[in-house]
Amino acid sequence: MKTSRITxxxxxxxxxxxxxxxxxxxxxxxxxxxxxxxxxxDRPRRFLEAFAAILKHSNYRMMLDHYSRIVSRCSLCTTTxxxxxxxxxxxxxxxxxSGLLLDVYKRHFTLAGELKGRISGGGYLTxxxxxxxxxxxxxxxxxxxxxxxxxxxxxxxxxxHLGRYILSEIGIAPRAxxxxxxxxxxGKTKNTSAIPVPALKDTLEFLEDDMFEEKSVRIxxxxxxxxxxxxxxAAVSDYLMEAETLMGIAAVFAATGDKWTxxxxxxxxxxxxxxxxxxxxxxxxxxxxxxxxxxxxxxxLIGECGHASRSAKQFIPTYCGGEKALPVxxxxxxxxxxxxxGRLKLGPDVVTEKVAYHxxxxxxxxxxxINQPRxxxxxxxxxxxxMTPSGDNNICCGGGGGTVSIxxxxxxxxxxxxxxxxxxxRKSGCEILVAPCANCKKQLRxxxxxxxxxxxxxxLHDLIYKAIIFDDSLIxxxxxxxxxxxxK
Amino acid sequence: MTxxxxxxxxxxxxxxFVIMLLGLARIIFLDIWAAYKxxxxxxxxxMPWKLTLSRTWEWVFPVKRLIHNFQVYSVLSILFxxxxxxxxxxxxxxxxxxxxxxxxxxxxLPYGWAFWLTISTIVFGVSLYIGRLVIKQARMLxxxxxxxxxxxxxxxxxxxxxxxxxxxxxxxxxxxxxVHVLSGELIFILIPFSKIAHCVLQPLSQLVSTLAWKxxxxxxxxxxxxxxxxxxxx
Numbered sequence: 001m002k003t004s005r006i007t008x009x010x011x012x013x014x015x016x017x018x019x020x021x022x023x024x025x026x027x028x029x030x031x032x033x034x035x036x037x038x039x040x041x042d043r044p045r046r047f048l049e050a051f052a053a054i055l056k057h058s059n060y061r062m063m064l065d066h067y068s069r070i071v072s073r074c075s076l077c078t079t080t081x082x083x084x085x086x087x088x089x090x091x092x093x094x095x096x097x098s099g100l101l102l103d104v105y106k107r108h109f110t111l112a113g114e115l116k117g118r119i120s121g122g123g124y125l126t127x128x129x130x131x132x133x134x135x136x137x138x139x140x141x142x143x144x145x146x147x148x149x150x151x152x153x154x155x156x157x158x159x160x161h162l163g164r165y166i167l168s169e170i171g172i173a174p175r176a177x178x179x180x181x182x183x184x185x186x187g188k189t190k191n192t193s194a195i196p197v198p199a200l201k202d203t204l205e206f207l208e209d210d211m212f213e214e215k216s217v218r219i220x221x222x223x224x225x226x227x228x229x230x231x232x233x234a235a236v237s238d239y240l241m242e243a244e245t246l247m248g249i250a251a252v253f254a255a256t257g258d259k260w261t262x263x264x265x266x267x268x269x270x271x272x273x274x275x276x277x278x279x280x281x282x283x284x285x286x287x288x289x290x291x292x293x294x295x296x297x298x299x300x301l302i303g304e305c306g307h308a309s310r311s312a313k314q315f316i317p318t319y320c321g322g323e324k325a326l327p328v329x330x331x332x333x334x335x336x337x338x339x340x341x342g343r344l345k346l347g348p349d350v351v352t353e354k355v356a357y358h359x360x361x362x363x364x365x366x367x368x369x370i371n372q373p374r375x376x377x378x379x380x381x382x383x384x385x386x387m388t389p390s391g392d393n394n395i396c397c398g399g400g401g402g403t404v405s406i407x408x409x410x411x412x413x414x415x416x417x418x419x420x421x422x423x424x425x426r427k428s429g430c431e432i433l434v435a436p437c438a439n440c441k442k443q444l445r446x447x448x449x450x451x452x453x454x455x456x457x458x459x460l461h462d463l464i465y466k467a468i469i470f471d472d473s474l475i476x477x478x479x480x481x482x483x484x485x486x487x488k
Numbered sequence: 489m490t491x492x493x494x495x496x497x498x499x500x501x502x503x504x505f506v507i508m509l510l511g512l513a514r515i516i517f518l519d520i521w522a523a524y525k526x527x528x529x530x531x532x533x534x535m536p537w538k539l540t541l542s543r544t545w546e547w548v549f550p551v552k553r554l555i556h557n558f559q560v561y562s563v564l565s566i567l568f569x570x571x572x573x574x575x576x577x578x579x580x581x582x583x584x585x586x587x588x589x590x591x592x593x594x595x596x597l598p599y600g601w602a603f604w605l606t607i608s609t610i611v612f613g614v615s616l617y618i619g620r621l622v623i624k625q626a627r628m629l630x631x632x633x634x635x636x637x638x639x640x641x642x643x644x645x646x647x648x649x650x651x652x653x654x655x656x657x658x659x660x661x662x663x664x665x666x667v668h669v670l671s672g673e674l675i676f677i678l679i680p681f682s683k684i685a686h687c688v689l690q691p692l693s694q695l696v697s698t699l700a701w702k703x704x705x706x707x708x709x710x711x712x713x714x715x716x717x718x719x720x721x722x
Binding site for chain 1: 515518519522523525526529530531532533534536539543544547550553557558561562565623624625626628629630631634681683685686689690692693694696697699700701702703704705706707708710711712714715721722
């Protein structure tokens with residue numbers, strides 16, 4: 001899909017930094033995201049030390065050797081990168097961005113590069129190069145669509161991932177992500193939104209009452225049930241912002257009757273480690289695993305969130321026992337299976353608006369979950385429309401790779417990152433956009449607001465909650481209305 | 489035949505060919521060995537083989553690309569590669585050379601095919617060169633070697649075409665043939681040490697990219713220890 005480039009005015013607005021000049025001066029780094037105080041001295045040496053340590057204990061060297069041998073700079077990735085498509089800025093070309101790190105690797109970690117560097121006397125890593133990487137790696141939304149287009153098979157998203165990881169080891173990482181992660185791993189509440197257990201319980205009780213009011217069914221959010229089939233981890237921000245998604249999920253379980261639970265020891269599916277640090281990724285994944293084991297749960301169930309689902313699906317086996325690791329199920333898979341088995345009934349006349357489905361990159365890029373939510377939606381949404389391209393070739397919402405959580409770059413996200421998506425939404429003519437991902441939903445809501453598109457952005461289970469039909473045996477008759485009020 | 493040409497077609501050809509073969513064998517071995525070690529270290533050994541193989545197939549035989557993004561560029565590139573691979577291996581005169589040098593032979597391309605494939609490779613190669621110069625994003629990305637490689641690859645095609653199809657004086661023929669053979673041999677030597685290594689490594693790319701996401705377990709502690717960050721807050 002082609003798009004028009006942003007105008008100069010839009011570019012100025014998008015690239016305008018909210019970081020104060022004195023802060024930039026002090027941190028000796030000009031980036032648009034806030035960073036916590038960090039050591040600014042001797043940065044290149046520390047970057048290389050971190051790089052060396054990561055290479056020593058990881059598998060990245062294989063990828064870097066292979067990529068640096070064959071990278072051909074053909075520019076085909078420009079045809080799919082939504083950031084480059086919007087800006088037309090050569091520095092936003094995925095292959096250019098990857099080249100920043102590959103050059104450092106070749107120069108400092110290969111024999112040929114070392115010899116070449118000594119002969120020419122140049123090519124050293126400098127503060128300027130670190131500045132460029134710190135800026136560039138966070139302009140990318142790590143959607144990995146460009147990887148589909150690279151004839152050489154380079155996964156530029158993986159290089160961005162590694163680049164951010166190394167930078168984070170020398171203190172260069174968005175404060176929004178670091179502070180949330182600190183609370184999740186070392187704070188009292190153990191979650192990124194700092195929701196304490198009593199507040200969680202209050203919220204869930206309130207939602208249960210609400211659901212009874214609306215559906216006349218005792219729908220529960222079971223807490224700390226041992227031996228449940230599914231231990232549930234939502235993107236914890238859902239408890240603050242996505243009540244209908246959670247109610248939809250609880251309603252599905254009420255309809256199927258399967259045992260599920262939320263552990264109060266740990267209940268956050270968010271894993272910012274996927275965006276900036278493998279060390280964080282590992283720690284968060286282990287907390288999910290530990291909580292599930294504490295409750296003797298049989299499956300780890302992740303809510304509507306692309307990165308949380310992929311983090312668990314891909315990395316629970318990595319860090320928690322390989323083949324013996326607990327199975328990870330996405331709520332999209334669970335609901336689809338329940339519907340397919342006839343255990344979930346959805347009313348076909350409830351949602352009449354034009355509905356489109358947005359593929360979160362972390363579900364679709366590797367062809368993990370593409371058709372399941374579509375099948376469910378088509379079953380009860382009369383007016384379903386498809387956006388193209390979609391599936392594994394979908395266009396990123398513009399807030400992927402953790403960028404959506406960095407509020408200070410919202411103008412960048414909704415002007416540059418989301419430009420192509422906004423054009424696609426407009427073209428589809430949809431009235432409701434279903435995005436089963438906490439990150440995508442936040443970004444898409446901000447995008448349609450900033451771009452003036454009249455579309456309602458919801459989760460899949462928000463619509464399911466509206467359309468679900470419960471078995472009569474579950475519906476309780478409400479108490480009779482007080483006298484004096486007419487019954488309809 | 490001049491002594492230089494004789495030397496170039498004989499011992500030098502064998503030497504360059506052996507360097508290329510050994511060089512390619514080395515990088516294939518290094519790649520596969522690195523992939524094996526990565527797999528052994530990976531915490532999760534379950535590989536999505538079907539997806540990896542289907543994406544490998546799609547790129548080794550990029551038929552889908554003909555109707556995809558950047559169609560002209562893709563079509564030119566694919567056709568350029570077809571000539572680049574087929575002509576050096578299946579041209580009748582080359583097979584004679586292989587037979588003389590290595591003692592093995594195989595069926596040759598019909599003359600007409602070879603003629604048009606050579607022309608198309610030259611035309612498409614020049615077009616790609618112009619593309620690199622003219623298309624803004626390609627120009628921005630291109631390194632010196634990207635331009636030099638296209639020129640170097642076209643030299644044996646142009647000189648070979650002149651020798652095979654144009655009536656020229658014996659002296660000129662010797663000159664063109666010498667340039668043809670020497671440039672071909674220079675390509676042989678450089679292939680394993682340059683981006684042209686993709687001729688053997690590209691089919692491994694999807695495997696490498698998939699495997700690269702298979703991280704080793706429990707590296708948090710190791711990296712913290714190495715970087716002296718043990719116990720440091722997040």
